[in-house]
Amino acid sequence: MAHLLGADRVTLTLGTRTLLDGVSLGVDDGMRVGVVGPNGAGKSTLLRVLSGLQDPDDGRVTRAGSVRVAVLDQRDDLPAGCTVLESVHGGADTHEWAVDARVRSVHTGLLSDLDLAADVATLSGGQRRRVALAALLVRDDEVLVLDEPTNHLDVEGVAWLAAHLSARYSRNGGALVVVTHDRWFLDAVCTRTWEVHDGQVDQYDGGYAAYVLARAERAQQAATVETKRQNLLRKELAWLRRGAPARTSKPQFRLDAAAALIADEPPPRDNLELTRMATARLGKDVLDVEGVTLSFPAHDGGPDRVLLDDVTWRLGPGDRIGLVGVNGAGKTSLLRLLTGRLEPTSGRVKRGKTVQVAELRQDVEDLDELADLRVVEVVEREKRSVVVGGKELTASQLVERLGFTRDRARTPVRDLSGGERRRLQLLRLLVGEPNVLLLDEPTNDLDTDTLAALEDLLDGWPGTLIVVSHDRYLLERVCDRQMALLGDGALRDLPGGVEQYLALRAAALAAGPAAASPGSPAPVAQQDVPTQVDAVQAPSAADVRAARKEIARVERRLSRISAQEAELHARMVEQATDHVAVGALDEQLRTLAAEKDELEMVWLEASEIAG
Template identity: 80%
Template sequence: MAHLLGADRVTLALGTRTLLDEVSLGLDDGQRIGVVGPNGAGKSTLLRVLSGLQEPDDGRVTRAGGVRIAVLDQRDDLLAGSTVLDVVHGSADEHEWATDSRIRSVHAGLLGDVSLDADVATLSGGQRRRVALAALLVRDDEVLVLDEPTNHLDVEGVAWLAAHLVERYRGSNGALVVVTHDRWFLDAVCTRTWEVHDGTVDQYEGGYAAYVLARAERARTASTTEEKRQNLLRKELAWLRRGAPARTSKPKFRIDAANALIENEPPPRDQLSLTRMATARLGKDVLDIEDASVAYGDRVLLHDVTWRLGPGDRVGLVGVNGAGKTSLLRLLSGRQQPTTGRVKRGKTVQVAELTQDVEELDELAGLRVIEVIESEKRSVVVGGKELTAAQLVERLGFDRERSRTPVRDLSGGERRRLQLLRLLVGEPNVLLLDEPTNDLDTDTLAALEDLLDGWPGTLVVVSHDRYLLERVCDTQMALLGDGLLRQLPGGVEQYLDLRRSATATAASPLDARAPTEAAPAAVSTADLRTARKEIARIERRLSRIADQEAVLHQRMSDQATDHQAVIALDAELRALATEKDELEAAWLEAAEIVG
């Protein structure tokens, strides 16, 4: 494979902190590199150095002659007054790009809901991100460098981008380097992983799953080596301490060897532990949405939605941007009232909501991290032990120095962790998480998932992170933009299938400039209404089946010693399972009609 660019003993410091310490690595044609590591470790800095946007303090970056590099930064540099067409294609004439199938694919994948004549200042954050991505993907550069490209993209956008990059950088068509915290994306796209930490870059073969396995194996090997080193260290130190009078006569090489062992003690990696705090007991009734609608003027986001959330339910919510996911969470939290219908709350329900708005901490900007938590609670009981606020923030990755840092000086990831900690100290029994993975690194995400694995309360997660949804949620539901809430027996993949079906005949902005073939006959209004009623009926029945199954399981547990009773109850469970399979098949058929 041809060498495209590389780093040779590159060093770069920010103030007194060394982000890159004599780092050497290379990028070859055909490679797709995923870059991971803790927030603030230097991932974005590495990308800027490799792409030539920042000069290292020492060392050098080498590039093959004529290599062109395209960079997507985390910053939004789109100028107000520019149209989407200006940003994506510049001054190029339409005939230069309109006949290129690859460019048409980019338009369809990223700009389907964006007018090419729109001023970029009028676009949403997600639309601006997609326009910036499209502007890079229509170009023909050998190296593509992307810093958090999935930020502001929905599940559908992330899936399209992954498929496009894999197809484009297959074989010897250039190389890709991408920083992202989206583990599903890393697995779907990347062939190698670079982990940036403590001034170094460790390299692993494969995507995220392979990286995790390899890192675990390295840790196991390192622990074995460390155990042997510690045994040797104890022997050397014991030898040095034997009898002060004899110390001066000890061989110098033995003293030097012992001192070397002490000096080579590696610093511990940052440890993060999200603590399972006490959770208030939930009653039988949690949250019931009954025939609720939410409208803003003539725009209806939610239409006659009925949804029952029970104790211990774990639901992932996906949907197109603007379909009403955040509004649905606001209904559940009580921050918003429905236009029609109602929301019933159980008497023991204590809701905590993690919003996307990290600016909510701005009013606390002058407080230190420890003071923010102390203002909520000075101590909390964890696993039968009382922890002070200082001990609590340390478990969440804020060491003594960072716990004294004012909120205004925290990074995005640290602010997100502080938001989460403020929620948990309140000991809620219902958690509503709106895009909880924003700004969190992969190690923090793993710790968050470990926490949620043992969460005994009710959980609702809105996220574009498929890895998180599939890891911590038992069921998925979707808002497709038509005001209805659907169950997804097939999970996120079923949601993507439904979206592909819904958009299969829709014309892209590019196609709209030329005559198109006649679209297939539309489904009649009566058929749509019938299908929607069928979906609502099936979902109500599936909810009742879930309740019946829970009751039967409890009865089986109570009558475990009664063999005949257990057989009868098992037969009832099997009958319910058969009915559930039939209902889910009918649901899929109705969902295809609704689209």
């Protein structure tokens, strides 16, 4: 493969921190590289150095011939006074770009809901992000460098971008280097992964899943080496502690070797831990949305904009719901209704007596009023100590577990990075011991290690959980069900998960732009799309009783099937040399498996009614 771009022994220090220390790497034609690493490790700095926007202190950046590099920074510097069309295409006439199928695809994927004649200064942050991304994708640069391109994109936009980049940057199609925390996107797009840490860049083949596996294998190998080193260290220290009379005769090289072992103790790489604290007891009644309608006056004086239209939704103890939807459909507004920060136009939200709700908001502005406090002081204001696993931890110990070193724990909130502020938000929520968690785009500004720690925490979360996110990896990892707001005022169940949501959106787009925009009725699902469930209606008491009886019957039968399967497997082992007998037993297992699948579907349907 042709070499396009590279770094040769690049070193860069900012202040007292060395972000890149003798880094050498290369970008070849056809490579799609995902860059991961802790917040502040130097991922964005690496992109700026590679693209020529920042000079290294030492080493050099190589570029083949006249290779062109396009960069999407985290800041979208679109000049005010320019229209969307001018920002994307400059002064080119429509016929010059409209004949290109790839450019038309970019318009459809990123700009379909925007007024191309609108001034970019009037757009929201997410809309400006899409315009800046579209301006790069319509060009023909050999290397595309993207810093957090999925920020402000919804699930649908992320899926489109992944498909577009995978098709475009294949062999002999240029190269892609992207920093992102979206693990699904990394797996869908990237063929290599670079991990930036401690001034170094480790390179792995494959996307996120392959990177995690390879990193685990390297960690296991390092642990084996460290175990051997510790065993040798113990022997050397024991030798050094022998009686005083013998010390004067100890060879100097043995003393030097022991000192080297002690001095070579490596610092831990993964010192981040999200601690599961106590959770307040949650009663049978949690949150009931009863006949709620939510509308807002239109800016142009037209009819009111209806976000929720007579929606009934009952949340029980232990429910784990992922909420997706088009931008502007009302996902954040629904969370505000559940917390009581927003009152419905009609209907009511009923909260159980024992409910303690904690909400992680999209922005970190709730920390602005605490800007002069230090990190540990913010936590102490919530609770000076908590009991975890039978052990009492102070506020300083808690913040250290969340990845704040002792120095960073004494840092004022105003000086924290976006990722650190996000972690501090999480910690404030957890020390309050809530039993209902509402997370609004929790992946914003969090690196992949922090996300993994968050998911590990949520795996064992005993309360009720609602997650609004465009991160498919997170939704499928921690939620049992997905629901959608498609912009027509209804709340829909998604038995088919995110894939069903994307199919519904594709059907809406096929029906025309009006049907796909918030506030328009969603189209009837096509035959290959699972039928969507309109706003969930409360079942009658008789239906609930019948469903519970059906669940009990199915569970009894499933238990008997499991016992029968175990017996058949044991018999197959005993008669392993009798192929005829094994074949007959295998046929019985297949019959049981088919019955089991049917019963599980019945159980799922009944559980939807029983709640």
